[in-house]
Each structure stands twice: as structure tokens, then as C-alpha cells.
Amino acid sequence: MKIISMIPARYSASRFPGKLxxxxxxxxxxxxxxxxxxxxKLFSEVYVVTDSEIIFNEIESHGGKAIMSVKTHESGSDRIAEAVADIDCDIVINVQGDEPFTERESLAKVIDVFKDDKEKEIDLASLMVEIKDWEEISNPNTVKVIVDQESFALYFSRSPIPFPRDKEVRTRYFKHKGIYAFRKEAILDFAVLPMQFLEATEKIECIRYLEYGKRIKMVETTIEGVEIDTPEDLERAKKLWK
Known part of the structure; x- marks a missing residue:
């Protein structure tokens, strides 16, 4: 099983332009x-896939591997689908470009999902981490996920899910951590399937997979790190790096 990683990276970002x-x-x-x-050391190859010459040159000038997108893309998955079409691989791990604290343990967990899936019934795997702070649970910048009894994703939302109507019920809330593992066929399917209204409303690309019946296995992790979406996140990351 050949496993590669692709890091989609665009220069412009609505909340924090040029953050990468x-x-x-x-x-x-x-x-x-x-x-x-x-x-x-989990991958045969690691590529940054970008629409920016600045980012492309940044990676190449430091001895890394980068791919320039040919088309304009609305999502990281679309960008990866174009890049991976002619690359020989079985599993593609999408690491978000704003995840500098990416580590082996979490990535190995999503890879293990496919090693254990002998019947090839799982299309994607991803990570979730429990969150308890209500401010974070309510924050629309934090994507939440709910799962079934076998940890398959039921839905992703920027709203608190489930809504705590009954305060006596002990509810666990999970934040979706932006690392995806795809079978190559699943990511290629994504690029040709039109966006539906749930994805368009929430602006969460992995909802498209659910709307078309793909199975997403969620894996719980306790390692959170810092995703850099805002200038405040960058300051937190600097402190954590020290």
C-alpha cells in the first residue's frame, strides 16, 4: 500500500491573508x-500543492517538493484531486498547511484505519479531539463532528452539535481536526461531484462526502496543537513552539 501526503496551500485566506x-x-x-x-517518516512522498508562486518557491528553495495547480480550486480536496490524478498511490493524507504541529502519532492512527480495512469499506478517515470549553464549542470557526456507535461521521457543523436541550445529559463534543486520509478513488470522486446545499451552507468540504454516501471513519486523539487561522492563533503557536 503506497501512502503519500499532500499539503494544499493557498496564499490568500479570508480570515488571515498570507498566513502560511x-x-x-x-x-x-x-x-x-x-x-x-x-x-x-510515514510517507513515500510529501508534496505541497499550491496556486501561489511564493509558496511554491518557498518549498522548492528549501529542498522540498511542490506542485503548482493548473486550475483554480474552491477547496483543498479539489486541489489535491488534480495533483494526485497521475500519481501512483493508494492512500492520500491531506495535511492542512496551517498545521505546523503535525506529528506522527495522529497521522499513524488514520493510516491504521486503512491497514485494518481488509474489505475496503472505508472511503476516508479523519481525526477528532474532545473539547469542553463552551466558548470553543460555540465558535463557528471550530468545526464540530458527531459520530455513530462505530465512530463513523454522521455530520459536521460550525454550530454546537448536538444541541444541549437537556442539560442533564452528559454530552461529549468533538472538534474536527483538519487531517484527512483518502483512498485515491474517493478524492478523485470528490472533484467530479457537484457541491450540494449542506456543504454550501456550512462551508465544510467533507460534508460533500457524506451527502454522496461516502463513509468517514473518525479517530479520537488527544493531541490538539494549534491550527493557524487568525493572528491570535499565530501568537499562541509562537508561545507553544518555545
Whole structure:
């Protein structure tokens, strides 16, 4: 089973433009993420896939591998689908470009899902981490996920799910951690399936997989790190790096 990693990276970002080129302890955020992914030693190849010459040159100038997107893409999955079409692989791990604290343990967990799936019934695997702070649970920038009894994703939302109507029920809330593992066929399917209204409403791309009947196995982890979506996140990341 050949496993590769792709890191989709666009320069523009609505909440924090140019965030991937921000300085994090002497190196750019995207270079930190790339190096952390390579350091796991879990992949045959690691690529940054981008529409930005700035990011492309940043990775290439430091000895890394980068691919320039040919088309304009609305999502990271679309960008990866274009790049991976002619690459020989079985499993593709999507590591978000703003995840400089990417580590081996969490990535190994999603890879193990496919090693154990002898019948090839699982299309995707992803990570979730329990959150208890109500401010974070309510924050629309935090994507939440609910799962069934076998940890398959039922739905993702920016709203608190489930809604705590009965305060006496002990409810666990899970944040979706932005690492995906795909079978190559699943990511290629994604690129040709039109967006439906749930994905369009929530602006969460993995909902498309659910709307078309794909199975997403969620794996719980306790390692959270910092996803850099805002300038405040970058400051937290700098403190954590020290």
C-alpha cells in the first residue's frame, strides 16, 4: 500500500491573508508544516500543492517538493484531486498547511484505519479531539463532528452539535481536526461531484462526502496543537513552539 501526503496551500485566506508565509520561530508556517510532515517518516512522498508562486518557491528553495495547480480550486480536496490524478498511490493524507504541529502519532492512527480495512469499506478517515470549553464549542470557526456507535461521521457543523436541550445529559463534543486520509478513488470522486446545499451552507468540504454516501471513519486523539487561522492563533503557536 503506497501512502503519500499532500499539503494544499493557498496564499490568500479570508480570515488571515498570507498566513502560511508568516514567521514561526524563524521559518514560515508552511515550511514548518512541510518539515513536520516529512519528519513523521510515514510517507513515500510529501508534496505541497499550491496556486501561489511564493509558496511554491518557498518549498522548492528549501529542498522540498511542490506542485503548482493548473486550475483554480474552491477547496483543498479539489486541489489535491488534480495533483494526485497521475500519481501512483493508494492512500492520500491531506495535511492542512496551517498545521505546523503535525506529528506522527495522529497521522499513524488514520493510516491504521486503512491497514485494518481488509474489505475496503472505508472511503476516508479523519481525526477528532474532545473539547469542553463552551466558548470553543460555540465558535463557528471550530468545526464540530458527531459520530455513530462505530465512530463513523454522521455530520459536521460550525454550530454546537448536538444541541444541549437537556442539560442533564452528559454530552461529549468533538472538534474536527483538519487531517484527512483518502483512498485515491474517493478524492478523485470528490472533484467530479457537484457541491450540494449542506456543504454550501456550512462551508465544510467533507460534508460533500457524506451527502454522496461516502463513509468517514473518525479517530479520537488527544493531541490538539494549534491550527493557524487568525493572528491570535499565530501568537499562541509562537508561545507553544518555545
Amino acid at each position: 508565509m508568516q514567521n514561526l520561530a524563524g521559518k514560515s508556517v508552511i515550511l514548518r508544516t512541510y518539515e513536520a510532515t516529512v519528519a513523521t
